[in-house]
Amino acid sequence: MAMKRSIKRSASISVLLLALVLGGCTLPSIGAPSPTPTLPPETYRLYIPSVSTGAEPSPTPIPPTPEDRSPTPLPPPVPKPNTGVQVDILASDPDQTLQWAQELGVGWVKQQLDWALVEQGPGNFDWVQLDYVIDRCKRYHFRVLLSVVNAPTYLRADPSVTGPPVDYTEYRRFMQQLAERYRGKVDAYELWNEPNLAREWGGDVLDPARFAALVAEGAQGVRAGDPDALVISGAPGVTGIDDGVTAIDDRAFLRGMLEAGVAQWVDGIGAHPYGFANPPEESARDPHHVAPSHNDHPSFFFRDTLEDYRAILLEYGAGDKPIWVTEFGWPSMEGLNMDTTGWEYALYVSEQQQAEYLVRALQMGWNTPWVGPMFVWNLNTAVIYGNSRPESAYSLLRPDGSWRPAFIALRLAGPP
Secondary structure, eight states: OTTTTTOOOOOOHHHHHHHHHHHHOOOOOOOSOOSSOSSOGGGGOOOOOOOOOSOOOOSSOOOOOHHHHSOOOOOOOOOEEEEEEEOOOTTSOHHHHHHHHHTTTEEEEEEEEEHHHHEEETTEEOOHHHHHHHHHHHHTTOEEEEEEEOOOGGGSSOTTSOOOOSSTHHHHHHHHHHHHHTTTTOOEEEEOSOTTBGGGSTTSOOOHHHHHHHHHHHHHHHHHHOTTSEEEEOOOOOOSOOSSSSBOOHHHHHHHHHHTTGGGGOSEEEEOOOOTTSOTTOOTTSSOOSSSSSOSSGGGOHHHHHHHHHHHHHHTTOTTSOEEEEEEOOOOOTTOOOOOTTOGGGGGOOHHHHHHHHHHHHHHHHTOTTEEEEEESOSSHHHHHGGGSGGGGGOSBOTTSOBOHHHHHHHHOOOO
16 A cells, blocks of 8 residues: 555454344445445444343342353354455464464455565575465465565666566566466466555656556466466555656556556456545545545545546456456554554544445445455554554454454455
């Protein structure tokens, strides 16, 4: 996301009530832009109310048994085969991380791969850790999306910043090696990440045509290594900045990608429709907003980003390409203690709202035929980094590994 690097487990009867609410809540699909949400916000509110698990008092009190003191177990996770969650398996216990993902009922996991960690110099490869991680993902029966970023230092124009290789054919070479090695094990590859941001495209000129050229090389490498693997274009970052140096506006960047022919190389178009602190149904065009900041630009709204991308794809004759939501989510600072300078909007989202917005956004996507797989950002960053990384505010787990309400809500939600 544009700000990410600059920017109980209590199971009670209440979750059963949430399951009933989720089961009966139907949201509209994403369609033509509308100045107001299709339904009033009250229609979408979901709650995890506090409900006592004790029995009514009886004339003769009976001492509770251990079973009476046990919380009501959660219902099993609702299967969501076309939904995923972004995990960090490389920096965590793979089995614990994948068990948490299983408890969500999702069918996909996404892992971002730093190319420089695998290829550390000319002919110097270290596959051991990635081999183990991919093997564990398949043992847990997940489909895998790998997002491949950051060329090795010896291939970059400026080794001090992360970015693409000077020679884009090197990306083709590596992607072919990667796809051959994990043929039949990795189901899809996202080629790069947020290339409209200088911090992701260091040492090169921000230019959608140049990025499209990198995608063309990477896609040809994947096709040669594993013809059955899907290829997704790296998603632009939603930022609200368009100075051409720090960032290029994501809508303008997508247009440039399509003008440069990116659609011919990919099976889907990546998108990161973050909602900042805005509910998923809201639009920048609405006269009133729930959040007091980051509400004056379409890039700050989940719905606007998806609808605008769809309109641009249709404009360029690429309406057959589904939009893969390879990252999305809402941050909540509740229970955390971090400096939010520059991303104060995280202060305006409670853990409960985080859960509500997440499920409502998923339901909108599930009801929209041109939206492909959706990947929640993120599962376990808070467990790994605690309060030291802003990304922890987006996590479904708290630093101690306990479930946030968003984890429970996602577990109990399911497509129609």
